[in-house]
Amino acid sequence: MNLCACLTLDGTSSANQRDGFALLGVGELRGITAVEHYRCMACGGEFSRVLLGEPRDRIWQSLPCVEPEQRPSRRH
Ligand SMILES: [Zn+2]
Numbered sequence: 001m002n003l004c005a006c007l008t009l010d011g012t013s014s015a016n017q018r019d020g021f022a023l024l025g026v027g028e029l030r031g032i033t034a035v036e037h038y039r040c041m042a043c044g045g046e047f048s049r050v051l052l053g054e055p056r057d058r059i060w061q062s063l064p065c066v067e068p069e070q071r072p073s074r075r076h
Contacts, residue, residue: 049061
């Protein structure tokens with residue numbers, strides 16, 4: 001099983017643009033792009049790219065996997 005290259009992305013500087021990611025959305029703060037939301041096209045992992053704040057905060061961050069369908073089913 002190959003580990004996706006994006007697994008090394010978490011915590012790295014957001015100043016580095018990466019290939020292989022699809023831009024899903026942009027979050028703005030007072031008209032300035034504050035965060036971009038990407039999905040890895042290889043594995044589907046989602047990342048936020050923080051563009052505002054302290055230099056140590058401007059990083060790529062992996063987002064926790066969220067099931068797209070939140071079914072109100074009962075647990076067994
Ligand atoms: Zn990936």
